[in-house]
Amino acid sequence: MTLDEFFLGYEKSRPLFDAVLCAIEPFGPTELRVSKSQIAFWRRKAVARVWLPARYLRGNPAPLVLTLAFHSRDRSPRWKEIVEPAPGRFTHHLELHSIADLDEEVRDWLREAWVIAA
Numbered sequence: 120m121t122l123d124e125f126f127l128g129y130e131k132s133r134p135l136f137d138a139v140l141c142a143i144e145p146f147g148p149t150e151l152r153v154s155k156s157q158i159a160f161w162r163r164k165a166v167a168r169v170w171l172p173a174r175y176l177r178g179n180p181a182p183l184v185l186t187l188a189f190h191s192r193d194r195s196p197r198w199k200e201i202v203e204p205a206p207g208r209f210t211h212h213l214e215l216h217s218i219a220d221l222d223e224e225v226r227d228w229l230r231e232a233w234v235i236a237a
Contacts, residue, residue: 120153129171135183136169138218142226143167146233157186162236167229172214181214185225187232195224 126133136158143149143160150161157170167187172180184199192201192209200212213225 120155122151122153122158125153125155125158126171129173129182132171132173132182134218135215135221138221139167139169139183139185139215139229142221142229143233146230149233162233164236166233166236169215181216183215185213185215187211187213187228189231189235193228197224 122133122136126136140160143166148162149166152159152161156174157168159168160166165188167185170184170186171182172184173182181199188208188210190207190209192203193211197213198211199214202210204210211228213220213228215221
């Protein structure tokens with residue numbers, strides 16, 4: 120699946136994805152893996168994933184969700200949800216409504232995720 124196919128019908132989400140991509144690129148090379156359900160940024164492991172809540176939820180969900188995995192639970196109240204699918208692996212979900220949501224704090228989280236995925 121191509122990026123254009125992934126965002127077909129969800130064009131308002133594409134600029135948010137592009138902003139995430141621009142935030143990750145300075146850290147170094149990553150591989151994009153596009154599937155029907157998500158786009159993953161990869162090194163040796165996944166750095167980050169983004170997905171479209173509107174594909175799965177009714178109402179007016181966020182245009183894009185950024186998912187990051189850390190070794191511990193981050194205490195920021197910004198996370199929509201944090202789950203521990205395996206011991207010592209905490210998956211954090213952040214709703215992105217605008218490019219302004221990708222502030223320095225989020226860039227720091229992306230940098231941390233990029234290092235963890237090495």
